[in-house]
């Protein structure tokens with residue numbers, strides 16, 4: 425069985441990996457938006473192919489983020505309560521739920537439309553909506569990780585102080 429310190433460090437490590445997933449996802453959103461900026465004056469069928477590819481890339485990075493976050497939450501929910509207490513754990517779990525719901529919402533938004541039959545205006549409007557939802561979801565995940573990092577750092581301090589005395 426891992427020590428409490430080892431459990432804490434492994435969760436902190438996973439936070440680094442999730443931050444990396446969030447960054448990759450945010451970059452994929454940016455790449456999709458850049459298509460509209462670069463192709464402002466020249467709209468032709470090749471643009472639709474580029475948008476389809478960028479959206480596929482975005483969906484894939486969203487799926488990786490979704491799976492990484494889900495596995496991480498399952499793990500936290502099974503190992504963190506004995507370390508931080510059940511009430512604080514409940515608060516964190518409410519945020520887990522909120523993040524998963526928003527990730528699901530983003531997945532639905534990306535999968536429900538057919539790029540080939542959409543006009544430029546419709547695609548731009550949807551890109552705006554995608555940006556809005558993804559900014560929010562990235563913010564939620566980042567804020568949650570920052571809170572947990574602070575809690576886990578305090579725990580580490582307490583464990584080390586106890587070990588030293």
Ligand SMILES: [Fe+2]
Pocket residue numbers: 497500516520568572
């Ligand atoms: Fe969490």
Ligand SMILES: [Fe+2]
Pocket residue numbers: 435439496500569572
């Ligand atoms: Fe976490």
